[in-house]
Amino acid sequence: xxxxxxxxxxxxxxxxxxxxxxxxxxxxxxxxxxxxxxxxxxxxxxxxxxxxxxxxxxxxxxxxxxxxxxxxxxxxxxxxxxxxxxxxxxxxxxxxxxxxxxxxxxxxxxxxxxxxxxxxxxxxxxxxxxxxxxxxxxxxxxxxxxxxxxxxxxxxxxxxxxxxxxxxxxxxxxxxxxxxxxxxxxxxxxxxxxxxxxxxxxxxxxxxxxxxxxxxxxxxxxxxxxxxxxxxxxxxxxxxxxxxxxxxxxxxxxxxxxxxxxxxxxxxxxxxxxxxxxxxxxxxxxxxxxxxxxxxxxxxxxxxxxxxxxxxxxxxxxxxxxxxxxx
Amino acid sequence: xxxxxxxxxxxxxxxxxxxxxxxxxxxxxxxxxxxxxxxxxxxxxxxxxxxxxxxxxxxxxxxxxxxxxxxxxxxxxxxxxxxxxxxxxxxxxxxxxxxxxxxxxxxxxxxxxxxxxxxxxxxxxxxxxxxxxxxxxxxxxxxxxxxxxxxxxxxxxxxxxxxxxxxxxxxxxxxxxxxxxxxxxxxxxxxxxxxxxxxxxxxxxxxxxxxxxxxxxxxxxxxxxxxxxxxxxxxxxxxxxxxxxxxxxxxxxxxxxxxxxxxxxxxxxxxxxxxxxxxxxxxxxxxxxxxxxxxxxxxxxxxxxxxxxxxxxxxxxxxxxxxxxxxxxxxxxxxxxxxxxxxxxxxxxxxxxxxxxxxxxxxxxxxxxxxxxxxxxxxxxxxxxxxxxxxxxxxxxxxxxxxxxxxxxxxxxxxxxxxxxxxxxxxxxxxx
Numbered sequence: 001x002x003x004x005x006x007x008x009x010x011x012x013x014x015x016x017x018x019x020x021x022x023x024x025x026x027x028x029x030x031x032x033x034x035x036x037x038x039x040x041x042x043x044x045x046x047x048x049x050x051x052x053x054x055x056x057x058x059x060x061x062x063x064x065x066x067x068x069x070x071x072x073x074x075x076x077x078x079x080x081x082x083x084x085x086x087x088x089x090x091x092x093x094x095x096x097x098x099x100x101x102x103x104x105x106x107x108x109x110x111x112x113x114x115x116x117x118x119x120x121x122x123x124x125x126x127x128x129x130x131x132x133x134x135x136x137x138x139x140x141x142x143x144x145x146x147x148x149x150x151x152x153x154x155x156x157x158x159x160x161x162x163x164x165x166x167x168x169x170x171x172x173x174x175x176x177x178x179x180x181x182x183x184x185x186x187x188x189x190x191x192x193x194x195x196x197x198x199x200x201x202x203x204x205x206x207x208x209x210x211x212x213x214x215x216x217x218x219x220x221x222x223x224x225x226x227x228x229x230x231x232x233x234x235x236x237x238x239x240x241x242x243x244x245x246x247x248x249x250x251x252x253x254x255x256x257x258x259x260x261x262x263x264x265x266x267x268x269x270x271x272x273x274x275x276x277x278x279x280x281x282x283x284x285x286x287x288x289x290x291x292x293x294x295x296x297x298x299x300x301x302x303x304x305x306x307x308x309x310x311x312x313x314x315x316x317x318x319x320x321x322x323x324x325x326x327x
Numbered sequence: 328x329x330x331x332x333x334x335x336x337x338x339x340x341x342x343x344x345x346x347x348x349x350x351x352x353x354x355x356x357x358x359x360x361x362x363x364x365x366x367x368x369x370x371x372x373x374x375x376x377x378x379x380x381x382x383x384x385x386x387x388x389x390x391x392x393x394x395x396x397x398x399x400x401x402x403x404x405x406x407x408x409x410x411x412x413x414x415x416x417x418x419x420x421x422x423x424x425x426x427x428x429x430x431x432x433x434x435x436x437x438x439x440x441x442x443x444x445x446x447x448x449x450x451x452x453x454x455x456x457x458x459x460x461x462x463x464x465x466x467x468x469x470x471x472x473x474x475x476x477x478x479x480x481x482x483x484x485x486x487x488x489x490x491x492x493x494x495x496x497x498x499x500x501x502x503x504x505x506x507x508x509x510x511x512x513x514x515x516x517x518x519x520x521x522x523x524x525x526x527x528x529x530x531x532x533x534x535x536x537x538x539x540x541x542x543x544x545x546x547x548x549x550x551x552x553x554x555x556x557x558x559x560x561x562x563x564x565x566x567x568x569x570x571x572x573x574x575x576x577x578x579x580x581x582x583x584x585x586x587x588x589x590x591x592x593x594x595x596x597x598x599x600x601x602x603x604x605x606x607x608x609x610x611x612x613x614x615x616x617x618x619x620x621x622x623x624x625x626x627x628x629x630x631x632x633x634x635x636x637x638x639x640x641x642x643x644x645x646x647x648x649x650x651x652x653x654x655x656x657x658x659x660x661x662x663x664x665x666x667x668x669x670x671x672x673x674x675x676x677x678x679x680x681x682x683x684x685x686x687x688x689x690x691x692x693x694x695x696x697x698x699x700x701x702x703x704x705x706x707x708x709x710x711x712x713x714x715x716x717x718x719x720x721x722x723x724x725x726x727x728x729x730x731x732x733x734x735x736x737x738x739x740x741x742x743x744x745x746x747x748x749x750x751x752x753x754x755x756x757x758x759x
Contacts, residue, residue: 284446286472
């Protein structure tokens with residue numbers, strides 16, 4: 001098995017799906033000739049031609065609209081939002097059209113579209129290149145949302161998303177692109193949408209997260225193990241639908257839970273996860289449910305100390321985990 | 328003593344995680360000014376010089392030429408000229424913070440000793456454990472779940488009591504997905520279906536369809552707002568009958584559609600409207616709006632409803648053209664395929680009531696038009712012509728008029744003109 005980085009896993013998934021299925025194509029800003037601003041779609045134009053790697057105008061609403069229309073007509077488009085920050089002009093298309101068409105047409109129509117969007121900060125991107133918009137789309141029935149952390153899941157979930165008969169939003173973390181490496185099988189496999197994954201077993205505290213913060217969690221958990229604190233770490237992988245059974249099982253293991261994400265605290269994924277735990281597991285909790293999230297401020301600061309303060313890191317996560325363990 | 332400061336690899340570009348030292352520009356012992364380049368870096372995005380963040384003397388190189396290290400790694404040590412102010416300031420409060428934290432946790436003492444979490448209480452009940460006998464290792468002396476588990480494991484025996492199954496552990500597979508009473512399937516509301524009989528009653532209800540509702544509203548508005556006058560004339564259409572009988576088969580062969588009397592009637596009406604434009608108007612309270620375009624609304628009935636699709640610019644069309652339009656609108660009307668565009672813009676309505684056998688009708692004006700005319704059944708009747716009795720094909724035309732706009736004289740003249748037009752059809756009449 002080859003060790004490749006996160007962005008290569010995403011690229012490989014698209015390449016394989018396009019080779020296997022002629023209906024699959026990519027579209028977005030600079031995805032063709034340039035191969036994507038992050039090089040995610042590099043080589044696709046050369047291999048599959050300009051009819052399957054479409055350079056679009058700077059109009060996210062049009063990208064999503066074209067992709068949704070093509071999907072309803074039987075194609076399997078992968079639409080790229082260059083940064084998830086630019087995704088908001090397409091929200092109406094995604095939430096009002098893609099998410100609802102199956103219901104609205106009484107099952108006559110479906111929309112197998114994938115919308116890829118890079119999320120997250122820590123790259124000196126400031127307010128227009130750092131946002132985590134999960135909470136905007138979360139809680140929209142009809143949408144599936146995935147946010148992989150490991151390269152293995154990045155490939156497997158993207159392939160599953162392409163094959164899914166309904167709209168899937170694929171939130172990839174741009175900070176993970178080159179930083180996270182891992183073993184990725186060269187053969188064809190998918191990671192089922194809706195299943196969480198246990199990254200680490202432990203019995204003192206349970207930590208639940210998704211995307212980049214899991215990198216800090218894994219580092220902190222390794223260091224805390226030397227202090228005698230063992231952490232049970234769950235990677236949600238899919239945000240919608242949440243793997244409720246896996247969440248409850250992981251929390252039941254220790255009775256103490258910390259939920260971590262970079263999106264801000266209020267109304268985030270963590271709020272829903274903690275509500276599920278509170279609804280189902282009150283009598284098995286040994287400590288208050290805790291959350292460590294981005295602050296409730298309007299935007300990621302562009303100045304380096306401000307950005308550092310906003311972002312999660314190993315130290316912040318480790319401190320929160322230790323506090324919970326000591327409770 | 329002068330402080331020694333680390334210089335680290337900065338974040339040079341988005342998504343950059345590591346950099347390679349290409350070449351050191353300074354060697355240990357060299358004097359360095361702030362912002363002066365100390366080494367060259369290569370990354371997969373950019374090549375750049377690394378500027379010093381401080382003035383001083385290079386003490387030690389930590390990362391050699393050609394080595395690749397993650398962003399944030401110290402690459403060298405620099406002995407600073409003076410103590411960097413920021414760092415000492417930053418260090419001081421963090422020390423006090425830690426001490427205050429330590430103080431607060433010791434202040435807590437055993438305040439949490441008797442606060443039991445739900446998990447602890449459940450475990451204690453399950454194993455019949457007296458919590459007062461367990462030492463707490465948690466915050467403020469709190470007894471944690473693990474403390475209870477350790478205590479139970481240490482005792483090695485379980486209480487004779489059967490474990491009390493907890494509500495949460497009974498059915499781990501059943502997870503709520505929505506709403507409050509989540510184990511129940513959502514109830515399907517019972518809706519009374521259309522036309523369903525109510526037991527024990529001699530009547531039943533039919534829901535008002537949107538179409539029926541529209542008809543009701545328009546008719547009520549017309550009947551209540553417009554003071555409607557009515558008149559009728561009879562027309563001798565014998566020549567028309569002869570004409571139509573002569574050409575209709577040929578027309579059917581040529582055009583593929585039926586040549587109806589209605590096409591001739593429409594032509595006669597439209598030509599009369601041209602002479603009396605007031606018929607083609609509407610009441611607007613302080614003025615009367617006279618329409619230049621003659622767009623004829625044609626009443627098309629089905630079993631359940633009636634629609635009034637419009638023949639636009641009917642005065643530009645020949646009899647054959649009108650026949651084609653009538654055929655198209657009537658067919659689409661019965662198939663329910665008329666669009667909103669088909670229904671709008673009418674200025675005068677014609678209703679072929681004769682098609683369902685009526686000989687006299689009192690039509691209600693198609694609001695907000697000024698008048699509506701009906702063409703009744705053609706019947707053969709004995710008629711006196713030049714003091715002689717003859718058998719002629721006769722038909723009635725009925726007109727309802729908006730008496731705010733139109734009066735008897737003008738309508739009488741209009742009807743006379745329609746009559747003249749209909750009676751002047753002959754075998755010489757051009758269809759095209």
